[in-house]
Amino acid sequence: MGKVLVIGCGGVASVAIHKCCQNSEVFEEICIASRTKSKCDALKEKLAPTTKSKITTAQVDANNVEELIALIEKEKPGVVLNLALPYQDLTIMEACLATKTHYVDTANYEPEDTAKFEYSWQWAYRERFEKAGITALLGSGFDPGVTSVFSAYALKHEFDEISEIDILDCNGGDHGYPFATNFNPEINIREVSAKGSYWENGHWVETEPMEIKRTYNFEGVGEKDMYLLHHEEIESLALNIPGIKRIRFFMTFGQSYLTHLKCLENVGMTSIEPIMYEGKEIIPLQFLKAVLPDPASLGARTKGKTNIGCIFRGKKNGEEKTYYLYNICDHEECYKEVGSQAVAYTTGVPAMIGAMMILTGTWNKPGVHNIEEFDPDPFMDALNVWGLPWKENRNPVMVE
Ligand code: NDP
Secondary structure (H helix, E strand, O other), rough: OEEEEEEEEOOOHHHHHHHHHHOOOEEEEEEEEEHHHHHHHHHHHHHHHHOEEEEEEEEEOOOHHHHHHHHHHHOOEEEEOOOOHHHHHHHHHHHHHHHHOOOEOOOOOOOOOOOOOOOOOHOHHHHHHHHHHHHHOOOOEEEHHHHHHHHHHHHHOOOOEHHHEEEEEEEEEEEOOOOOOOOHHOOOOOHHHHEEEEEOOEEEEEOOOOOOEEEEOOOEEEEEEEEEOHHHHHHHHHHHHOOOOEEEEEEEHHHHHHHHHHHHOOOOOOOOOOEEEEEEEOOOHHHHHHHHHHHOHHHHOEEEEEEEEEEEEEEEOOEEEEEEEEEEEEEHHHHHHHOOOOHHHHHHHHHHHHHHHHOOOOOOEEEEHHHHHHOOOHHHHHHHHHOOOOOEEOOOOOOO
């Protein structure tokens, strides 16, 4: 069918590339390009004997638009799958625009020097992508991503009107370390140490970090404490789910994680303000990242399951109803299949599916679009085929 250029070769990219290789009828060719080419070469060496997909590798600095343009012109992919960091979204979108190539990512743009993420920077490209006749698919991970597709599916098939969405992200996995993050530590800590917020009656309600706590009994995991966070899909769902009154996002954290995080915050280790150390400027959070376990190394030691999904409240045929859509994923099963833990797996699989939707033309909508703006049905079918089967509960316990 075609060729994908994957940018980045970290935890999420590794899973997405494994999945592209399993799906070689669609991904006949895969070019893996990242900052550290040796990682791309090592993955190629591992996967080439297992797949019909032709794999090539390249070095690229994704902060540099000219380098990206040269790479895209040389490789001529049907779609670019951006699995580098949120800091690179805009440079990669610029290069896609210049070369008229479709674009897919899993996280919205974040300036490196400000812990703030929102869609405005990427939405500013809407008109230019539309005029160029190319599609940018934003947020094709799990959350955003699958949770957004779940919302579109619930609206299409289960409700006439959705009034409330609670997105529940539970990681019941245990890696045995007192403190480690399941994906890029810098991005993860920036996200969880920020103020919380949720959408209610047409505006944002801001909370202190971890101010709102609830307990929920997750199938496959058990009872967990979860905390309200700001999360990027709330912003686009608030626009794309007509009549929505409230959207909240909760993530589970264990006490050990929270105690370590508080301590690191209190001593200044999570700051992104540069400081001088032995004559050199360093950013404390980047230094912290360097001493924490690499998320890619957690796979072999993580046991337990994730359970991520959305609980909806709304109306169908004039009747009030509630509905829960979720996926349960087992860390050890993921590791057996692709050598990664479930957090990378639950992001990498939908990243591959999003790239497949675009490469096959199943989704074709020139412009810049969040994932819930597309027909959810082919994506929901693909989740069942490619390792993230979903479950429904028509009588869920609601979050108070
Ligand atoms: P990693 O840190 O493991 O991987 C990032 C990769 O990007 C690394 O290979 C890194 O290169 C590469 N990279 C960084 N900067 C550049 C650059 N300037 N040029 C080229 N390559 C670069 O991160 P993850 O795999 O954990 O996360 C990847 C993305 O997925 C992030 O954007 C994250 O926010 C997103 N994500 C989304 C989720 C969702 O559900 N939607 C959930 C989890 C993550 P090097 O190897 O040299 O360091």
